[in-house]
Amino acid sequence: MEGAGAGWPEPVVRVQSLSESGAATIPDRYVKPESERPKAALEPAAATTTEEGGIPVVDLSSPSDPATARAVSEACRNWGFFQAVNHGVPAELLRRARGVWRGFFRQPMEVKQRYANSPATYEGYGSRLGVEKGAVLDWGDYYFLHVRPPHLFDPHKWPHLPPDLRETTEEYSREVAALCGRLMTAMSVGLGVGETRLQEAFGGADGAGVCVRVNYYPRCPQPELTLGLSSHSDPGGMTVLLADDRVRGLQVRRRGAWVTVHPVPDAFIVNVGDQIQVLTNATYRSVEHRVMVNAADERLSVALFYNPKSDIPLAPMPELVSPDRPALYEPMTFDEYRMYIRRKGPRGKSQVDSLKADSATTAAVDVNVAPVGRKCY
Ligand code: OGA
Ligand code: NI
Numbered sequence: 001m002e003g004a005g006a007g008w009p010e011p012v013v014r015v016q017s018l019s020e021s022g023a024a025t026i027p028d029r030y031v032k033p034e035s036e037r038p039k040a041a042l043e044p045a046a047a048t049t050t051e052e053g054g055i056p057v058v059d060l061s062s063p064s065d066p067a068t069a070r071a072v073s074e075a076c077r078n079w080g081f082f083q084a085v086n087h088g089v090p091a092e093l094l095r096r097a098r099g100v101w102r103g104f105f106r107q108p109m110e111v112k113q114r115y116a117n118s119p120a121t122y123e124g125y126g127s128r129l130g131v132e133k134g135a136v137l138d139w140g141d142y143y144f145l146h147v148r149p150p151h152l153f154d155p156h157k158w159p160h161l162p163p164d165l166r167e168t169t170e171e172y173s174r175e176v177a178a179l180c181g182r183l184m185t186a187m188s189v190g191l192g193v194g195e196t197r198l199q200e201a202f203g204g205a206d207g208a209g210v211c212v213r214v215n216y217y218p219r220c221p222q223p224e225l226t227l228g229l230s231s232h233s234d235p236g237g238m239t240v241l242l243a244d245d246r247v248r249g250l251q252v253r254r255r256g257a258w259v260t261v262h263p264v265p266d267a268f269i270v271n272v273g274d275q276i277q278v279l280t281n282a283t284y285r286s287v288e289h290r291v292m293v294n295a296a297d298e299r300l301s302v303a304l305f306y307n308p309k310s311d312i313p314l315a316p317m318p319e320l321v322s323p324d325r326p327a328l329y330e331p332m333t334f335d336e337y338r339m340y341i342r343r344k345g346p347r348g349k350s351q352v353d354s355l356k357a358d359s360a361t362t363a364a365v366d367v368n369v370a371p372v373g374r375k376c377y
Contacts (some may be wrong), residue, residue: 073190130345203309232346
């Protein structure tokens with residue numbers, strides 16, 4: 001075990017090492033308060049019998065068809081989450097991306113430790129989000145890296161092993177970022193503000209940020225006491241998740257209950273992040289989600305975050321603000337915004353809620369954007 005060093009408040013413990021130690025119990029640091037444990041949240045019987053797997057499934061085979069924009073828009077308004085099928089990224093590339101990252105997490109610990117991250121940028125091999133001493137931790141390790149903009153792309157921070165990891169991850173990121181561009185268009189059309197408007201509000205396609213977080217959730221001897229990733233909404237623009245092809249775990253908050261996602265093979269799970277909620281004045285919603293772990297199987301997921309240019313103030317688009325629906329959020333840059341999750345760790349939707357404009361002006365519409373998870377924390 002290495003020292004606290006590198007900006008972390010405590011020595012970093014790899015969840016994979018805890019898991020592989022064969023201990024029958026998990027350390028107290030990982031035990032969640034009762035109200036947050038997976039079993040505490042009952043799944044309504046209806047949740048998985050509506051659309052397939054609970055969240056909507058959207059076919060992207062005709063991306064510029066108005067019906068596609070309508071389906072994307074509907075899902076972003078009502079759920080904040082959907083599964084994208086026929087998305088145009090080859091299934092063979094999805095398999096390779098999963099393969100290289102499984103290969104990385106199977107490297108000996110001393111190889112992985114060379115890439116140990118720090119809270120300054122979070123790039124590299126990590127085991128916690130947030131720097132609060134004594135925080136209850138999540139049962140997961142991860143690898144975080146920046147792909148774009150070019151000045152943040154640093155190949156030295158990418159694993160050298162397995163040998164085809166870099167090339168595969170670059171190809172994967174390129175393809176998925178292109179998909180995000182198509183989704184941005186559909187989302188924008190679905191808002192009625194014109195094809196390129198949302199991308200412009202992001203600071204243009206060239207300014208957009210692309211980061212990848214590969215999540216590795218080792219087997220857990222007491223999965224009922226902990227979570228692989230605590231409830232959070234994604235701070236950025238949108239997220240495209242390649243879920244594990246064998247093991248379920250992702251849950252989405254829906255009307256106070258947790259809906260387990262049943263991934264369609266080779267689909268992506270797309271969700272709205274806080275910045276799109278802000279830009280759209282909460283027309284599209286970022287929704288809380290969390291990850292359960294289990295005793296029988298490890299789980300791997302690859303999340304690609306598509307973010308606005310990080311140094312421009314983001315506020316609701318004027319077209320989506322009216323006397324009936326005043327601007328709900330104060331402007332803030334994404335650089336400033338993401339410091340919160342980086343310091344405090346995943347905390348439901350408390351951050352986007354904290355951006356709310358003066359409550360007197362928003363009282364009329366507040367009820368529509370009542371935070372789904374504020375009382376969690
Ligand atoms: C994330 C995330 C879900 C998963 O990385 O932000 O929500 O299934 N991941 O790993
Ligand atoms: Ni997330």
